[in-house]
Amino acid sequence: MREHTACLYGIGVGPGDPQLMTLQAFRTIQTCDIIALPAKTRQACHAYQIVEPVYPEIANMQVVCLPFPMLTDPDALRKAHDGIYQQIAAYLEEGQNVGMLTIGDPSIYATYIYIHQRARQAGFRVQMISGVPSFCAVASKLGISLVEGSEQLHVIPGSYDVRASMQYQGTCVYMKSGRKLSELLDVLEPYEAEGRCVVYGMSDCGMPTERAYDSVEGLRRAEGYLTTVIVKFEKQ
Amino acid sequence: MREHTACLYGIGVGPGDPQLMTLQAFRTIQTCDIIALPAKTRQACHAYQIVEPVYPEIANMQVVCLPFPMLTDPDALRKAHDGIYQQIAAYLEEGQNVGMLTIGDPSIYATYIYIHQRARQAGFRVQMISGVPSFCAVASKLGISLVEGSEQLHVIPGSYDVRASMQYQGTCVYMKSGRKLSELLDVLEPYEAEGRCVVYGMSDCGMPTERAYDSVEGLRRAEGYLTTVIVKFEKQ
Secondary structure (H helix, E strand, O other), X not given: OOOOOOEEEEEEOEOOOHHXXXXXHHHHHHHOOEXXXXXXXXXXXXXXXXXXXXXXXHHXXXXXXXXXXXOOOHHHHHHHHHHHHHHHHHHHHOOOOEEEEEOEOOOEOOOHHHHXXXXXXXXXXXXXXXXXXXXXXXXXXXXXXXXXXXXXXXXEOOOOOOHHHHHOOOEEEEOOOOOOHHHHHHHHHHHHHOOOEEEEEEEOOOOOOOEEEOOHHHHOOOOOOOEEEEEEEOOO | OOOOOOEEEEEEOEOXXXXXXXXXXXXXXXXOOEEEEOOOOOOOOHHHHHHOOOOHHHXXXXXXXXXXXXXXXXXXXXXXXXXXXXXXXXXXXXXXXXXXXXXXXXXXXXXXXXHHHHHHHOOOEEEEEOOOOHHHHHHHHHOOOOEOOOOOEEEEOOOOOOHHHHHOOOEEEEOOOOOOHHHHHXXXXXXXXXXXXXXXXXXXXXXXXXXXXXXXXHHXXXXXXXXXXXXXXXXX
């Protein structure tokens, strides 16, 4: 295997507030030759918009836009990821360091990982830069803990089986629940009415349209695309 | 209620690598009048040791050491937290901003929250500064995702019922599993042997004694006090 000197960085830029970027993300961006964005344009890239206020010099950097398509067919999706990887690999072959920006943390529901896995497999140097996950920012904004002492934390993505999660103890975080929100609220309502859980939520955390909620009733009025719901189940 | 102008900050300083501190943590520390440490001394405080390399000026700041006792009796623990809170409240009453440092993120298994709840209840201004949780840093160091697509993430603290967690789908993260590690490995071994899960682990993440593992057998040799185990269950 040839020795590769260039590195692919998966840079978590945190949940939205530019001040929640890590020192390492901030410094790694400055050392990259190419910034890769998982979006069609700089303007359409949430991760880019997070970086710009604290590092305006990114406007002068070489940026490549590589939108990840939303495909349900696994074969088509694999081929799309192969194609994106090939474009990144070409830069790495030239000895250029590539930093792909990703919101939140690169290990949690980030499409970056599909490029990382291919680059690592091919023998390129790879490094993930951790970021603050969105659910931590939501809890901080609400001023509540996610978990204390012996409690368990369950993070459940948009495609969850809502009813199955009602058996969990501790705290459930429902991510990106915008579309499935009313279904989730229907399931939670009787549990909340019986005092078996406490329900919190936040829409558009860190954005001008941010709103906080502390009940199922409140969340019925949530309109944000990105609504995170935090449910604390009472100890049985 | 009187109007309080001073603020209590719960400052997450991240998982250990000083470069994983957020810009906001870095800047908030500089604005505080008092830095509160949940430890007996600066030297014994892991959070303080994280900050010092990137902000050596903390050595000249006014620091108050407030160790949290390890008590199992709930009444005794509540009184201990009341006592720590009273000391913090005295500074806030004087109009001094207090920043309590906490490793990782202040919403995840942080004792800071017990002081936050009391200060908020008393009408003081409070603000939590999110940090990178340790399990994100472990995944990044291992170069793996925690969760992809429709997978669920379960974070399970040291006092867990190991067997009950074997029913979960997706990924389980076992935190601070040092003492209960061999019990966990005994339960995981047959699942791994049958190809029903893949087991990763890391001891002392971010410290000179850091070690990575990718099997139950490897983890049998783990000696670190802080061992994090990541188990990915195969889809059924």
